[in-house]
Amino acid sequence: MISESIGVNALGNMTVGGADCVALAKQYATPLYVFDEALIRKNCREFKASIDEYYSGNGMVMYASKAFSCKEMYRIVGSEGLGCDVVSGGELYTALSVGFNPENIMFHGNNKTPEELEYALKSGVGRIIVDNSTELVNIEKIATELNLKANIMLRIKPGVDCHTHDYIRTGQIDSKFGFALENGEAMEIALKAAECKSINLLGFDCHIGSQIFETEPFCDAAVIMLSFMNDFRAKSGITVSELDLGGGFGVKYVETDGALPFKVFMEKVSKALKEASERLNFPIPKIYIEPGRSIVGEAGVTLYTVGAVKTIKDVRTYVAIDGGMADNPRYALYQAEYDIEIANKYTEPKSFIGTVAGKCCESGDLIQENAPMQPPQVGDIMAVLTTGAYNYSMASNYNRLCRPAAVMVNNGESRLIIKRETFEDLIKNDI
Numbered sequence: 001m002i003s004e005s006i007g008v009n010a011l012g013n014m015t016v017g018g019a020d021c022v023a024l025a026k027q028y029a030t031p032l033y034v035f036d037e038a039l040i041r042k043n044c045r046e047f048k049a050s051i052d053e054y055y056s057g058n059g060m061v062m063y064a065s066k067a068f069s070c071k072e073m074y075r076i077v078g079s080e081g082l083g084c085d086v087v088s089g090g091e092l093y094t095a096l097s098v099g100f101n102p103e104n105i106m107f108h109g110n111n112k113t114p115e116e117l118e119y120a121l122k123s124g125v126g127r128i129i130v131d132n133s134t135e136l137v138n139i140e141k142i143a144t145e146l147n148l149k150a151n152i153m154l155r156i157k158p159g160v161d162c163h164t165h166d167y168i169r170t171g172q173i174d175s176k177f178g179f180a181l182e183n184g185e186a187m188e189i190a191l192k193a194a195e196c197k198s199i200n201l202l203g204f205d206c207h208i209g210s211q212i213f214e215t216e217p218f219c220d221a222a223v224i225m226l227s228f229m230n231d232f233r234a235k236s237g238i239t240v241s242e243l244d245l246g247g248g249f250g251v252k253y254v255e256t257d258g259a260l261p262f263k264v265f266m267e268k269v270s271k272a273l274k275e276a277s278e279r280l281n282f283p284i285p286k287i288y289i290e291p292g293r294s295i296v297g298e299a300g301v302t303l304y305t306v307g308a309v310k311t312i313k314d315v316r317t318y319v320a321i322d323g324g325m326a327d328n329p330r331y332a333l334y335q336a337e338y339d340i341e342i343a344n345k346y347t348e349p350k351s352f353i354g355t356v357a358g359k360c361c362e363s364g365d366l367i368q369e370n371a372p373m374q375p376p377q378v379g380d381i382m383a384v385l386t387t388g389a390y391n392y393s394m395a396s397n398y399n400r401l402c403r404p405a406a407v408m409v410n411n412g413e414s415r416l417i418i419k420r421e422t423f424e425d426l427i428k429n430d431i
């Protein structure tokens with residue numbers, strides 16, 4: 001099973017969180033993002049519990065909100081006791097708009113503007129994760145002007161490689177994010193940060209990539225980071241107490257994805273950290289983890305209506321849907337794999353191979369190529385699974401398509417959480 005949110009009802013229709021996908025499509029129209037609240041909350045709790053169980057509760061789960069950022073999502077993760085990470089003034093604004101505790105917010109990003117930094121400092125965000133030396137200078141200046149002390153961590157590239165798509169690999173030296181260890185850059189900036197009067201250097205952060213299934217790269221990164229904290233202590237006399245291990249835990253897009261229960265990661269990382277801390281005689285740090293995709297990915301499904309089926313003899317069959325790269329650019333970006341279901345034929349065998357095409361004026365506007373599915377007909381409701389993360393948040397208005405609505409389902413009951421855009425919305429900023 002791809003996701004525990006998915007089921008089937010007496011009519012033979014696919015369900016998400018107990019709600020009939022065909023009925024949802026009828027009630028809210030398509031394309032439609034559907035989210036299962038029960039699974040989102042369960043994932044939040046499992047991440048939290050894993051830190052309690054294996055790391056004596058000495059840590060915090062920060063939802064990486066770029067995966068799916070909207071008011072209701074911040075309300076849900078906040079109510080589960082998670083913090084969140086934001087990467088722009090816009091994400092920060094959305095979180096604060098629902099009363100998210102600013103102390104539990106981390107501000108990431110490789111090019112925060114001075115305006116964003118000032119906004120973050122004035123709002124009292126818990127940690128700013130500094131990515132480059134210009135930013136350090138800017139924070140020192142703004143914090144001095146505001147007469148406050150900025151709590152920061154430094155983003156470090158631990159030099160760990162992981163097996164994932166090039167576009168979502170971030171821990172190696174050739175990455176736009178953070179400071180490299182190998183060439184001394186990280187130590188240099190850490191020593192500089194320690195001398196800033198209006199900056200409080202609390203620790204270090206790393207994030208090695210996304211959609212990772214192996215535990216080793218996380219353990220390696222954790223140990224490398226702790227060694228760096230130890231080296232920094234030796235050079236500066238300062239013992240920092242916090243270590244942010246980032247996110248990147250893989251989820252199931254297709255049956256062959258072998259997603260591990262998160263606690264397996266935590267168990268191994270905790271063990272590695274405890275051993276290293278003993279070996280180096282360095283106090284066990286407070287940790288942060290930043291799951292994004294793994295909180296919300298499998299909890300989301302996108303529903304479309306099939307509008308045309310075009311068979312090109314001896315070539316392939318295109319199945320045209322009423323959405324596409326504008327609501328889900330992940331296939332166009334990095335050939336992401338997906339499981340395709342025809343929701344109103346869910347119990348039928350997948351005897352058909354089709355290429356799912358969106359309605360944008362781009363040949364590359366595809367959701368999946370040559371994918372197995374139940375035989376589609378015009379009017380059928382197509383479901384694309386595991387679209388909770390990096391779908392709505394990456395959506396665009398290309399071709400002036402209206403962004404779809406999103407609904408949250410809980411035990412079969414649905415509620416609108418994001419309204420469908422209208423034509424008026426499309427022109428509201430045009431002059």
Ligand SMILES: *Cc1c(COP(=O)(O)O)cnc(C)c1O
Nearest residue numbers: 064207210247248290291292293
């Ligand atoms: C994207 C990102 C995450 C979350 O990654 P997922 O793969 O969605 O878990 C966490 N931390 C940082 C710094 C990120 O950039």
